[in-house]
Amino acid sequence: MDRPHYKFWPQRLPRSITIPVTSLWHNLATSAERFPDKAALVFFGRETSYRELAEQVERLAGTLHALGVKRGDRVVLDMQNCPQLVVAHFAILRANAVVVPVNPMNRAEELKHYITDPDAKVAITTGDLAPEFAKASDALAPGERLAHLIVTQFTDAFDAEVQGDEAPPAAWHDWLLTRHPLPALAGGQAMAWSDALAAGHPPPAHVVGANDMALLPYTSGTTGLPKGCIHHHSSLMHNAYACQLWGLSSSETVVLAVVPMFHITGVVSVLHTMIISAGTLVIMPRWDREVAGRLISRRKVTSWTNIPTMVIDLLGSPNFASFDLGSLVHIGGGGAAMPQAVAQRLYEQYGLRYVEGYGLTETAAPSHTNPFENPKQQCLGIPFMSTDARVVDPDTLKEMPIGESGEIIIHGPEVFQGYWKRPDATEAAFVEFEGKRFFRSGDMGRMDEDGYFFMTDRLKRMINASGFKVWPAEVELLMFRHPAIQEACVIATKDAYRGESVKAVVVLRASHKSTTEQEIIDWCRENMAVYKIPRAVQFVDALPKSGSGKVMWRLLQEAENKG
Template identity: 45%
Template sequence: MQQTKHFEYWPPLLTKTITVPETTLYENLRISAQRYPNKVAIEYYGRALTYRQFIEEVDTLAAFMATHWKLKRGENVMLFMQNAPQYLIALYAILRNRAVAVPINPMSKTPELQFYLQDGDIHHACISQELYPIAEVFVGDGQLENPIIATYRDYIEEEKAVSALPDIVKEPCKRFPHTIPWQEALQRASTLLDDTGENDDVAMIPYTSGTTGEPKGCVHTNRTIQANVVGAAHWMSMTSDTVALATLPLFHVTGLVHSGFAPLYAGGTIVLLTRWDKGYAARAIETYRCTNWINISTMVIDFLSQSNIYDYDLSSLLIIGGGGATMPEAVGERLYEVTGLRYVEGYGLSETMSHTHFNPPERPKLQCLGIPAFGVDARVRHVETGEWLGIGEEGELLVHAPQMLIEYYNRPDDDSFVMIDGKRFFKTGDIVKVDEDGYFFMVDRVKRMINASGYKVWPSEVESILFGHPAVRQACVVRSYDEKRGETVKALIILKEDYKGKVTAEELIDWSKQQMSAYKYPREIEFWEEFPMTSSGKVLWRQLQDKIGE
């Protein structure tokens, strides 16, 4: 039952398979530095860091970690900071030591951090100074040993920046007890053994977002990550002159693979933003001639809201795309009007180190996961019977792919995997369907389904329709208790500014009746000002569901 129809729409001039390199992620950087030593690797608020400077700092920091931390192969190291050159330098330094990087959401609070440190067996960390107060309680008590503290200001040249900088980037260096300032670590250089590791070394353990339960660490090797790094570079036609605008958080697999690892593999340049700023992003595209921008739909909505958007020269952009949340059709059309580019959506998970599916850039479909990427066997199975499903039938997505995690960290008995035809598949928990062209479309999460009078209602399908109303900026559909129906559909709505106070819940319900089946349309509508979201742009629907009540 492996899907093959999509090959008819495969990007032209691109082989349908790729051989994953047997080298490491660190060697990707070393090779690019040898090829393009004087080329800019990272542009950060006016400061240009060349490949030569980049890898020299990576090796210096790696030597410090090996000598002063006594960092050993296979040891887990926490990365707890926002986007900055230090994030990538620290990441490659960890990999240089054959240790394991554990990226943590910078929005995490102290109790959440405690979970990650304990669950991940972590004793070493690289932390940005504004986040240090969250981690401070774990320093000096034996949990975190002499963490390295990064100050963003060390890597900026404010007078060369294209616009005003975030205040957090301009903060001067602070010192904290039992920690090591970043610059001091770089100055205490030592000799490092010339051993860059093997491709089957465990390289990273990103944690799942926890939107459907307790976060789990996804064990990835150089090999599993390389599958998507090289795949992304080819799919997005990256070259040594690619300029990637990096606005997604690097702690998240999509941001890291598409805006970090892949451009550096190709020898391109990364224009890095610590905080999302629509005006700075537009000026950066114009100034640095950005070619690639992987983002989330909420960023695009905000970007296009600029009244002076046509004043910017955005002609350098060759591809704009992303995932995490579907792109509303109206926003996609607006993006095409402004840039001449169709939004290229993808689908992936922490378990698959970003994408398993991507739309062909030459033939994308809106609100679509895309087609299976290089080497991905994607199948749709009935949730209850286990029967394999065909075109247009809704079921759970199962994937077998070279980028699939090795295991969940310290969870040997997890039941998320199943052997089929001699291959190990991951059960994604996502309900999808496939159209006649072999493109995959999201229906919803298995556990998010609403059972209204015996009818299955998938919230994201209702949300997608609600986006068609001109007043709706964002929508999140949850279940609500109903005496007659058992469960019923409730829509939480954020209105566009121009419509606040002018549209009632009753009007939206009446409109919804005309747009969807009787069992699907929202019986209740509640207006909100903002939703809780992950840093990767996903609405935390479970939190909203808990607030509404099961």
């Protein structure tokens, strides 16, 4: 295969790399040994050094071990960005176990699946989310429930009295400052974070390595419930190590950690890349443009991985002129295309080239990225280090000529092992091509004459709302539990800010014809993550169906696109 992108490959970088054979925990242990007094984390003005971080990890790993967590066990981690997420993530790895990261927007009905599917007996969460976990666990059969729930409060990690530029905004005070009581857990026990760290249990011997499972993030698809993606230490290590080299990260790098670290991009491109680099993570628990502007200015942030809507929002701040972005040397992201006009403004005003990339949960974040030296706008980039990617006809699997659209397939050390408990889905996700095992992305793209990849369409049915992937089949499954809904079909609707939003086309049961759009939306708000909630509900007498009885969602989508 001709690889025209090698002409644009950064001369400073190898095309493939040899990665450490150690576990991810070793990266933190090594950084703590080399830079013990350096700030690893910053959270609302409080700094945590690498020594302190490693010590907290060891203490929590000891408690997990005492609670019965063994090698290969899955432990659920459900938090917004905060220092405790970092501690818990590495403590699970230090205890030879597997991190199951969960989006904190999920509600009890959704959380049941994240307890039962990975056979998790221990979960770690924040006080505001703990009642949903208890509700989910209590609703399960006795043998499926959580045995232990470790609960932290946000103020375990910062001073509630903090003032000035690094203080949380007033709108966050109730959320961040409230200390919630521990919930009761049927058949199990809830434990306070402070008690878990102070228990004094020694951690077990660290015995896992490159070929042990480290992460089980869940991704949805065209059918059914979310599927766990099996990632070994090696696949995450590859992309963390490669991101460090690609982005010139070092112990002097200061990154704004605002993309969620429960998401694969935040886990790999931000968290693990910074820890392996011994850089500093300036942590934001959620997006706020004023907080971001002040933190970039005050903490001299050098690197910011984001989704484009964050940049657009920051540039629109009435206080934007007071922010100092001069320290930034790297800005980039993915999840949605950066509008050309915004990318141009960043370059003209600040000399910053917005570097877009592409990847999936199955590829441990980046499988493609743009070279800093030669980025193209609204472009996925070129295949990442050690990676081979092609564009093929999705039916014949023949490689497509330059410029023609086909399915993007990916081979490389960052590709996951397969889907947890789903050999059928695993088999369908891979194809042999030129003697190698390639992952079928389900995304349609094309390659230009320079070897850069561009997105053209999606084979999979998926809605992209501000970078969050919403899978209609999952939303429909939840909506079918509403007593008034006989049938539902979820499609995308255009949204000027989010790019796309969720719309539900609903057939009501004859006994519930008086149900309103707002009642449906309110019910969804109670039962699903906020980004999945339909922003619009359209009532119809019947859904279009094929001869075999399948709902013809494409007809509804096409009608919506024309509307």
